[in-house]
Amino acid sequence: MDYFLQQVINGLSLGSLYALIAVGYTVVYGIVQLINFAHGEIFMIGAFGSYATWMIMGQPTDWSPAMSVLVMLPAMLIGGIVASVTVALLTERFAYRPLRNAPRLAPLITAIGVSVFLQEFVRLFYGAIPGFPDAKRAIPYPAVQGISGVNVPLGGVTIQMSSVFTLAALGVCTVLLWYFVNRSKTGRAMVATSQDPDTARLMGINVDKVIMVAFAVGAALAAVAGVAHGLRYGNIDFRMGFLAGLKAFTAAVLGGIGNISGAVVGGLVLGVTEALATSFIPGQFGSSAWKDVWAFVLLILVLVFRPQGLLGAKVVDRA
């Protein structure tokens, strides 16, 4: 039973990582019906941005846990958010916006191009900043005292502090996002635009601005996920956005793409499924080498049996 609980908790913390990224896919898709393929790279940029912030702060390694958690971590989060939001807005402005009325294939191909470009850009030029490590190989992520490597025993299970951070981050972000979408003027404008862009425009909503906000919100959450990823795995890599992005997209589809709470639920379900699949599928196919396969099999199963996703957003039928 403890083993089962432990796996569920591992799954939940992994799933919150997916959920944080998935929100970005879902928000953007809900408004412009674009699969922002480069969103995984925005997540990666967030991680590298937070690392850059840490470098600029003078690579503090020996701060007290209180200082680390209350000063260093927020600074890194903000640095990461600034980096990913900037990049996301730039891609929106220069890559996607000119294609807004183009056929569906064009922005998707652009998104692939953006994704490859951003990966390569980080790989080639991150190390060119004076004093920065070469990004061609994985970079060890700075340890935050009080979080990295700290385990909390809780009954029969052990929880890593980094997992607590990820779960907490998801919780805080979800509450803030809920508040933003349902209570703020801009958030309501977003909802209106996703329901009917033309009418929203007629009602005086600046659709361009709403789209930018959607990209920015998604990017900010992805940056938080980037920091969480760094703390969880202890290193960051220019390739990390590819698989994470793919998983997060799976989570978004699982929950019902276009539906924000769906993305959160989908992420958690996907994380738990992965964790349970690797521990409870008997035989060779239960080894961790297969965990990504099970995640994608889940995606395909969802598309067969419930294409509108678990929480059932509107049925998407656009060629």
Added chain:
Amino acid sequence: MRSVIPAGVKARFRLPARLVGMFGAALMIASIFLSWSYGHDVLDDVGYYGAPSPLQLFFGLLALITLGLLAIPLVGKERLGQWAHVLAWNTTAKTAAIWSLAMAAVMVAAIAIGLGGLVNVDPGGWLAMIGGVITLVATLFLPDSPEPTLYLVKSPQWLQILAIVALMAVVLFGAAYVLGFDDAGGFLTFITFIVGVAMILQKFGVFGWVGIAAANNNRVLVLSAFAVAFAFPFTQDGSDANMSIASQVLIFAGTALGLNIVVGLVGLLDLGYIAFLGAGAFTAAILSGSAFSTVDWTPPFWLTVLISGTVASVLGLVIGAPTLRVSGDYLAIVTLAFGEIFRITMNNLDGNDGPNLTNGSNGIPGIPDLVIGGFDFGEAHVILGVDIGRFANYYWLMLVVVAIIIAVFMNLNYSRIGRGWVAIREDELAAEAMGVNTFALKLLAFAGGAFLAGIVGSVKAHYDVSVTPDQYVFLESAFLLAAVVLGGMGTVTGVLIGATILKLLPEKLRFFSEYRLLLFGLLMVIMMRFRPEGIIADKRRKLEFHDDDELAEEVEQDLKTHHRHLNPEPKGWDL
């Protein structure tokens, strides 16, 4: 291109501009008899006085064309008769000036980079640059020509056939010459020359005419194209390096053509297409009788080909059946996920994490060369006094495979199925309403495309000697897609060109291999922004991407004039 110089000014200064331009072109021609570089180790040596090197001669040719384009109109509008407005003299002169200058600039840059600094550029190089700038500025003052209408001029069939055959011969020797360059500078210079000539012919109206000629003599075109491709190994004099590149280009092009059915005709974005190639390659490797293969049965190759194709298309069905119902964007991601599943699975079937089928990440090495009907593909043969090595053998085999794929593609394109596909691409709902069985047709395209990739994969396995999972990563799928997009979705020529560019450039331009992917990403974004229909545009496709009425009218006009042989003189223009 809109010009900054007012039409009135152009009309008034056209004669002096023409003369100044001719002077500039003459300077460029004179420059090839001077030394361009102080050192002799660059661009195959351009450092002699009075003895132009081949590259200098090509530059001289470009300059001579410029001179001719400027000089011939001097005889006057009346004496040129219809040729005065059928061909776009002035606009083409400007294009020729641009490309002459570009070629001179590439050569000067190559000298400067190759020898370390602009100090090494001799008077000849500078004279060429100065001449180029003078010509370019002068041509800006020429009045714009009307659109060339050479394609409306009646011509005898023998002339059309002759033109096609001549064009193909030029392609053959041009390709052989391009591949002969070892240094990046010379390669880039020659490519600039080729692109320049092509742009000049395009602007002049020649390509429009060749297009009509090719459409009228389709069979001649196809046959001569294959004859040229078939003859290519004979121009290589037994050089394996170039034949290896050429075979890789064909393998890549064959796969891209298969993807072209799925993406270009039906409009389904498949981001995991490489998995089908991989499925074919692994199947063929496992059945190849290699010492490392995990199955003890070695069927004859024709059967292996069929099995490989079938395995791939069954995978296509498995992945397509659930996802093709929820049309659109999901497919892109599911195929992407499938590509990953395939790679991970091939990695895991190593006897440790799963049953042993593929030896995991080591893959299956030591795949024997093909032997078909006693013909050993691994052995070199001497045909007509030319060594035909292993790579040339595979090149010919791939040529046959590519020919089959093109035949399938063309026939499907003009069949009932093909029209159904295009209808789905343009508007799926409307197609369904018109009675097109969209699901079945999409599934057919998906499985058929997979089958073709599987066939190519079975040849690739033998060509590569070993098959490993890491050859089949997402990036390869992205490259295939880029070849299709870059060349022109839904066209055969375009995809062949796109595949050639994407395979050839990295081979010849090693120095930028580090920035290859960065440029590739940027290229995709820029293409989609400015020319989403690709280098060779499918007419219908062009309309789809550029949503404007003017173009629609133009295309319609084009289709009408196709059958009309009138050549009216445009009104109000100057030569």
